[in-house]
Amino acid sequence: MAPTLSLGPxxxxxxxxxxxxxxxxxxxxxxxxxxxxxLNSRQTYNLVAAALLAGLIGAxxxxxxxxxxxxxxxxxxxxxxxxxxxxxxxxxxxGLFAALxxxxxxxxxxxxxxxxxxPGLLLGFMVLSLADFLGGPGFGKTTNMIWGIELxxxxxxxxxxxxxxAGGVALWLWWxxxxxxxxxxxxxxxxxxxxxxxxxxxxxxxxxxxxxxxGYHIIQLITFAIMLLCLYLLTNRLSLSHNNPEKTDxxx
Amino acid sequence: xxxxxxxxxQTNDRxxxxxxxxxxxxxxxxxxxxxxxxxxxWRQWAGLAEGPIAGYRAPDFVLPxxxxxxxxxxxxxxxxxxxxxWASWCVPCRAEMPLLERTAIQYRGRVTILGVNNGxxxxxxxxxxxxxxxxxxxxxxxxxxxxxxxxxxxLPTTFFIDRNGLIREVFTGILNEAILQNRLESLLQP
Numbered sequence: 001m002a003p004t005l006s007l008g009p010x011x012x013x014x015x016x017x018x019x020x021x022x023x024x025x026x027x028x029x030x031x032x033x034x035x036x037x038x039l040n041s042r043q044t045y046n047l048v049a050a051a052l053l054a055g056l057i058g059a060x061x062x063x064x065x066x067x068x069x070x071x072x073x074x075x076x077x078x079x080x081x082x083x084x085x086x087x088x089x090x091x092x093x094x095g096l097f098a099a100l101x102x103x104x105x106x107x108x109x110x111x112x113x114x115x116x117x118x119p120g121l122l123l124g125f126m127v128l129s130l131a132d133f134l135g136g137p138g139f140g141k142t143t144n145m146i147w148g149i150e151l152x153x154x155x156x157x158x159x160x161x162x163x164x165x166a167g168g169v170a171l172w173l174w175w176x177x178x179x180x181x182x183x184x185x186x187x188x189x190x191x192x193x194x195x196x197x198x199x200x201x202x203x204x205x206x207x208x209x210x211x212x213x214x215g216y217h218i219i220q221l222i223t224f225a226i227m228l229l230c231l232y233l234l235t236n237r238l239s240l241s242h243n244n245p246e247k248t249d250x251x252x
Numbered sequence: 253x254x255x256x257x258x259x260x261x262q263t264n265d266r267x268x269x270x271x272x273x274x275x276x277x278x279x280x281x282x283x284x285x286x287x288x289x290x291x292x293x294w295r296q297w298a299g300l301a302e303g304p305i306a307g308y309r310a311p312d313f314v315l316p317x318x319x320x321x322x323x324x325x326x327x328x329x330x331x332x333x334x335x336x337x338w339a340s341w342c343v344p345c346r347a348e349m350p351l352l353e354r355t356a357i358q359y360r361g362r363v364t365i366l367g368v369n370n371g372x373x374x375x376x377x378x379x380x381x382x383x384x385x386x387x388x389x390x391x392x393x394x395x396x397x398x399x400x401x402x403x404x405x406x407l408p409t410t411f412f413i414d415r416n417g418l419i420r421e422v423f424t425g426i427l428n429e430a431i432l433q434n435r436l437e438s439l440l441q442p
Contacts, residue, residue, distance in 0.1 A: 004405045004406050004424065006405070013406070013424050013425065063430065063434075064430065066434075067429075067430035067433055067434060069433075071429070071430055074428070074429060077428040077429065077430065085428065085430055085431050085434075137305070137306035137307065137421065137422070139305070139307060151303065151305070152301055152302065152303025152304070152305065152308060153301055153303075154301045154303075197276065197280075200280060200283065200284070201283060203287070204283065204286070204287030207307065208306065208307045209289075211289055214288070215288045215289040215290060216284060216288050216289075217284070217287060217288075217289070220283070220284045220287065221284065224280045224281075224284060227276060227280065228273070228276065228277060228280070231269075231272065231273050231276055232273065234269075235266075235269040235270075235273070238265070238269070239265070239266065239269075
């Protein structure tokens with residue numbers, strides 16, 4: 001839609017620009033919510049920062065390792081340019097691992113911390129959808145609906161806008177669940193299950209979605225597994241809160 | 253009495269959650285299976301719309317080379333093409349040229365590299381080539397016609413086009429060897 005942003009003589013690629021702002025927003029929101037929920041806001045902020053940093057560095061170093069012959073004679077290339085050259089499948093687990101390590105080291109309480117992290121994570125996903133809409137490679141399937149967007153003479157589903165709305169719905173649900181204070185972790189698990197379910201549904205409208213060799217949408221398979229896991233854990237958390245309300249009540 | 257009521261309520265809750273899990277599983281599986289894509293033969297994609305973004309057919313064009321002959325993009329159908337937009341005043345463009353040259357030599361016969369000069373005269377392109385000694389075709393787009401057709405707003409911009417004429421990726425900014433190698437591996441996959 002708008003792959004570059006012109007500021008006088010300066011031309012900025014929109015997607016990385018939006019993602020950088022999104023990272024900052026994610027950290028800021030997480031810190032505020034942690035403070036609101038009487039958690040150690042500095043440690044929660046650091047947890048997200050550590051995960052983002054480890055994920056980025058891990059994704060970059062994996063890419064460098066996989067293409068070492070190309071970097072061997074050009075070590076400067078490892079640190080520049082940074083706009084491309086990441087291995088996502090390595091960055092995600094490394095980021096998660098760093099977060100777990102940090103949380104264990106600082107003995108952060110699991111469920112309250114996850115509850116505080118949920119809005120930031122959802123915002124992060126929303127920012128990725130927005131970046132993809134503005135300057136990314138993704139686009140929706142063809143449609144005749146009036147809200148379809150014209151993309152080089154073809155009307156298509158604005159699938160990234162659907163994803164943004166899904167993030168909004170999940171945020172609203174998080175807010176409702178967090179206010180009801182039924183069980184620690186309930187707000188995180190409920191909003192994660194809802195967001196996963198919506199992404200599972202919406203990915204069918206993405207035209208260039210990554211597929212398995214059998215034609216199944218990879219994102220759908222991942223979100224399906226996450227949705228079921230979250231629902232299962234949510235059931236456990238809620239039944240635990242019924243059996244032992246004092247330990248799991250958030251209102252205290 | 254109260255305990256009995258609580259137990260009944262808990263059993264009901266558990267039943268409700270189990271029903272929700274079952275419903276989510278069934279609906280999820282049904283939707284995944286419904287939205288499964290047919291395994292497409294890439295050759296069928298030739299009927300798709302043209303556009304300068306990934307997933308669309310690369311818009312065709314005819315441009316003169318530095319030597320004066322005319323070159324058409326569709327002549328290269330069946331072979332992956334790297335279409336690089338550049339200008340002599342653009343420092344990152346100049347910096348990535350030796351890499352493109354090395355790649356053109358290394359992949360000769362398997363991948364075509366085309367360098368489209370954005371808005372400069374033949375003399376400027378000639379002088380640029382004299383300095384860098386490039387062997388891959390340099391095309392002259394002095395009226396920005398192809399640049400506009402490809403929505404080039406920043407330099408360098410590189411289009412990775414597969415052997416079916418489909419744009420696989422649009423890369424804005426300077427390339428490095430690893431990025432290029434990574435994209436070439438994907439373009440050369442059968």
